[in-house]
Every structure is written in C-alpha cells, then in structure tokens.
Amino acid sequence: MAVIIFLVIAALLVAGGFLISFFWATNDGQFDDTYTPSIRILFDEEKPAENHKSA
C-alpha cells in the first residue's frame, strides 16, 4: 500500500507541472484578451486562390 504515497506525490508533481504552465500562460498574456482567440480559431489555413467562392 506504500505505493499510494508514491502515487500521491507523483500526481502532485504532474499537477504542479500544469500549474507552472498556467503561470507561464498568464504571464505571457494569454488571459489578457479572451475574446479574439474565439474568432481566430474559426479561420482555415490558407486556401488556394481558385478555391474561393464567387458571390
């Protein structure tokens, strides 16, 4: 059962890794503008010119 202790510590370390990435994301300004990315994600990658629709 001592494995529980090991597992808890391992779990905490993994979660801690995410906490650090959260710190990085915040300081990088990812939460400064929470609206524009919701639009940006809808854009497709570059399309070839002849593909675009006509009106």
Added chain:
Amino acid sequence: MTLNETKIACYHCGDDCADSPIMLEDKHFCCHGCKTVYEILQDNNLCSYYDLNQHAGISLKSSNFNGKFDYLADEKIQAQLLDFQSESIKKVTLFIPAIHCSSCVWLLENFNKIQTGIFTARLNFLRKELSLSYDPAKVNLQTIIELLATLGYEPLINLQSAEHQPKQNKVQRRLILQIGVVGFCMGNIMLLSFPEYFKLDLNNLVDAAYQRFFLYLNFLLSLPVFFFGASDYLKGAIISVKENLKRKTNVLSVDIPIALGITALFVRSSFETFVNHSAGYWDSLAGLVFFLLTGKWVQQMTYNYLSFERNYKSYFPLAVKARGGYKNVSELQKGDIIDIHNQELIPADSLLISDRAYIDYSFVTGESEPIKKEKGELIYAGGRLIGEKVYLTVQKQVSQSYLTELWNNDAFKKEKRTPTIDLANAFSKYFTYTALLIALATGVYWYFVQPELIWKSVTAVLMVACPCALTLSMPFTMNTTMGIFGRNKFFVKNQMVVQLLTEINEVVFDKTGTLTENKNGQLHFVDGQLKEQEKSWIGQLAAQSVHPLSKMIYQYLGVGKGIISYYNEIKGMGVEGIVDRNFIRLGNAEFLGLPISGVSASQVNVEINREYRGYFTIKSEYRKNWKEVLQQIQKNFKMALVSGDNDEEKENLSPFFDKSRLLFNQKPQDKLDYIKREQEEGKHVLMIGDGLNDAGALRQSNVGIALSEDVQAFSPACDAILDASQFNRLTDFLGFSKKALRIVKASFLLSVIYNFIGIGWAVSGKLSPVMAAIFMPLSSLSVVLFAVGMTYLFAKLKKLI
C-alpha cells in the same frame, strides 16, 4: 432615366450599388474604393475574407484621406506613436474603430501578406487594437496606415495616442494567478482530506502513517493559500487596524473579519495537525479563500474595452500642418501659423488670417449653429472648421487654451466621491464587534464550565463568523446588474457606480447632443422628403457654388450628371438654376420669399419648380420621446438644465424645468460650478451630457453619464456611457439600481442567518472539520445563487431582459 428596380449589392460592403455599378469579372461594386480593396485582396490571395462573412467590407464611398497622414513622415511625430523602436524592428499599436466582424480579424491578422516588411499583426477585437511589428528598412508607418485606410480600416490617431498608458493587465494577472494557485491547492487538499472523513483506524499502524502523510501534505499545500492567495486580505486588515489605532478613521474594513477568520482557520488547523495529529480545517480554508478571490474577480470585471477616462486629448489631432512641415499639436507655440482644412479641428486658440471661416462648436460649447468668424477674430480651440481651408496664427499653447483650461480644475485632480455609505464596510463594523463579543462570551463561558473547550470553541466562532457569504453577495449582485444594464446598452464604469445611482435625487441635463440629437456638424434634411433624382439635381446645383453650406450639401448628396442650362448665385442669399429642365432654388428664407420667423443662418431652404420642399440644416432635432423621459424623471427627481447654447429653446423646455433651474449660455466652468453648488446643498447629482463642454460637470457630479450615438466613439470622461437609443429607459435604470441594492441587503440578511446557525455549532465546540467543509462553501454558494437569481428575476419583471 429608368431606375433598375432589382437592387445590386456591392460585393465588398453590401451597400446598394447606384445606377451604374462598377463591374469587375462577375462582381459588382458600389464605388472605386470598394473595387480597389477587392483587387488588393485578390492579388494577395486573401479572398476568403468574403467567405467568412457576406459583405464584410466597409463602404469607402465617403472617405477621403489624401494627404491626411502626411504628418506621419515626420520622425519625431512618428516616434510618439511607436511602442518600441530599434534599427531592425518597430512596434506600434493602433486603435481602429471600424473593426466589426470576424472577417476584420482575419484580414488584419493576415496583413503581413499584403504589405511586405510587416513581421506580425495581432488584433484585440474588443479593444479594437491592432498591434503591428514591422521592418523600418522595408516599410514606413505612413505607408502602413495609408494602406489600412485604403482597406477601410482607418486608425484613429489623436493627441492621446501619443501617451502610452500603463497597462492594467498586471493587477488582473496577479488575481488570475492567485485564483489558479488557490484552486489548485483547494482541489488537492479536498482530495487528501477524503480519507479522514471516512474514519481512519488510527490504531492500525499503516492507516496512522498515511494519516500523518496526508496531514503534512495538506499543511504544505495550504501555505501558498495563506501566504499568496490570502495575502491581500491580511495586508488590508493590518492597514485598517493601523488606521483605526491612529484614529484616522473609524471604519473597520471588511478585510478585518475576513483576515480574522482566515488566520483562525490557519492557526487552528496547524495546531490540530502538529499537536493533536488530527484533521484540520484545511479544506475549509482553501475553499473560503477561493470563493473570496472569485468574488473579487467578479467585482473587477468591467467593460475594459470602453474608455471612461478620456479627456480633450482624445479629441484633438496629433499633428497639424504648420509652416515648414508638420508639428505636434502639444508643441505649438504662440505665433505659429497653421493650415486647417474642412472638417478639421482647431487645436489651439488662434487668430484668423484668412478672410472668413465657419466654425462648428456644438461639441465643445453646446452652441448648435456654426459661427461665422471674420479675419482677425480670435477662434477658440476645439471648434471644427466647415468649408474652405483657412490659415491661423496660434495665440496660446494647447494646454492653456480656453477650453482645455477646464482640465486644470480641482475636480479633475481629486478622486471621485465614493458612496456615502459603503455597505459592506458599514456592515463589517457591527459584524466584527459582534463576532468578537460572541467569541469572548464563549471563551468566558467555557472557562467556568469546561476549560479544555475554550480553544476549540473560540477559534471555531472566529472561523465560522468570517463574512465570506457577505462579501460575495455585493459583487455578484452588482455584477449581474452591470451585465443587465450592459445588455440594454447602458455601460457603467464599475460596481460602485450602481450604488451611487441609488443615491441620486437630482438630474441635470445638457441640451445640445443630449436632449437633442448630436449630428456634429452633419447636414440633414428637415420638413419634407426628397427623391433620389431630386437629390442629385440639388447636389449638382450646389456644386457650382463655393459657399460652405453649398459645399456641405453637395458633399452630402453627391453630384449628379444632369445638364445645367442656367445658373445664378446671389451672394449672401442663395443660388438658383435649371437642371435637366427643372427650376431649382436653394437659399435663405428671404431669397425664397418665405415668411421670416426664427430664421437661422445655417438653414438652406429648397424649392423645386416653384414648390417649397423643406430645408437643410446643421441644427439638431430633439430626441424621440424626450418629453416622456422628462415627465418620468420629473415625478421622482429634481431636474435642471444647463446648456451652453442660447435661450432660443427656452419656451419648449420651460414646462419641464423650474425657471431658476433652466440655465443657458453656460460655459463649461459654469456647469461645473452649478453642480458643485447643488452638492453643497446636499444634493446627489446625476449629470447627463455628451460633449467636451460637459466634461467638468460630468466629473464633478456624483454620477456622470455620457450619452453617445456610438459607445466606442469619443465620449468625455464619465462614470457611465448610455447609448442614445436607450435614452428613454433612463428611469428604468435608476429604478433598477435601487432594486439591486435591496437584493444586496436581503442577501446580507441571509448570510447573517447562516452565520448564526454556524456560530450555534461553534459555541458548543461541536464544529467538526467535516461539518465546516460542507457548511461553509454551501452557505457561500447559496447566497451567491440567491443574489444572482433575484437580480435576474427582478430584471425580468422590469422587462430589462
């Protein structure tokens, strides 16, 4: 001429293409501007712009920016706009009001594909800000901005753009980090506390070892909660205690009972962990701090994309054409000679060198008609030139001008008044003393009955008495209220404003732009209707004249292609002519032989084939429903009107306002002083205005509301921005803010009831960690739900949602 009945929409902007659409391939365009944009996009393979939204483009019919950005070629002026510059890279952030849909985001973020030399383009949609970085060796700022303007995304550059405001993001980021860290710790602590709740067998050696392990881990995890997450509350409490000891104030900040509760939880739990080796209240501590921080976050949520802090600088241009190149407006000196073009702003008090000029002061002084100035007259800063280009000699620096001096007033230096009673803090005073008293009584009681229970029960009382639910009810109610107001296009600056609104007992109006519509020097046709065909005739006739009003008419109507067979202009009277065999006369009342009553200099009467059709005017009309709004407000509030305009409208307004409260010809400073006098009599004044001339009054008033046709456009510094279309709902907003305050009070009561139940357990020394872990979050959550639910319910009843 036969009109094509089926309308053809412009492929770019969706506007109706006039009689002769411009064709390119199989697409129709309404003007050459739109076609140009299409061509630029096509050349750069960026036509998915049109797939994202139909008619995404911005109509370019009326824009003309030739030479408008020439001043950007000046290195010094350019440097003021840049965020960063070095040999190889320059960075700039531009405010672009025209951004309106996802296509804009897509196009502007692909800007580097259109213009070589651009490294990156990033857009903040809500703030409408485009951040660019570019290579100064390959492209310059003027080219970039002119290209943006060609595409229809003309950046707004004014004197304010040169001041790089410190970003507010730092505070917000810290709070987000705190919430993140505390949330992380809370989750883990709750998980690790579970075994404890299921009654571990402490006689079993293995179980006991685990229990120790979990306890110590919990302790470690709660260190960041206490020292990082709760640090602001602890600091706030210490400051408040110090101020009370120094007798600076007798208000006990709400931070004190919170800090007491948090500290009690921390100390008691540490004691349980290290001395008793039994479960502490770690999960309650983390949950409490998490809720508090969430409440704080909600409290800080504001419309950060709206600017409530603008002053004259966001209205004035950045640079002006002077002799020998462009000059930064803030560096203008006495004696400088400047050129001002049609529709441009006069940046500093100056003397007119040219023969005459028409100046529109409606925005800065409230005067509704353009004023005619002759050679040698002094022109005050802030007016907008209508008509031909003029030369001026600067008399005073921008910051010393007649208009801008207002900003040197004391009202702009002090912080705005806070609500007379800060509810949470007022409550906290009684709350803290009561909680301490109960804790003391409990201690004394157990001292005589069962001394070993003192420690347990006293700390439990302090823990439970923590007014978490109390501090949550205010931000959540107010935030919901703000949201409901926002849906109705009434944007308040922060939560305090909602509270201030409840105290209002006098409403002061501005006239021009507030009770009347603000058209800002825009021409409009009154008293009749004109057909499209007639409009083009009039435009064509007006184009023959150089009079500023004629010029405005043909710019407004456009110039047709008819044949003019006769034309005659009588100076100072009007013009007449025959266009396509129709006899058209434009001019003042005398010219057309109309009865002269209330004649206005800026009125152009129209006669077609000897038939009177109406007139063009720059003067604004009253808003729809203005009478009803005034009647509603009259019932519950004292009212006053302070206008910068003359008393022409006195008769129209006198049914609504007391004679002594109907003031005309008020300078900006007079308006401010009027509000101040009323406040000294104990009134809580709400000021509604729109222009720069109201800026002082808006600032001095308890709540200043700026009325705006476009909330993103310029409005002077204020506490709230009201969209002009919602003007008639003003009383609803005032009424609802009172409801919101009542909801806050009701939820205070609810949370006090919770506290008494909790304290009941605490005094008896029976508050177990499990009970605390369930009871404390539950009480907080139910208070929040109550507050938000009630606010929505009342908003539904009041038809605000």
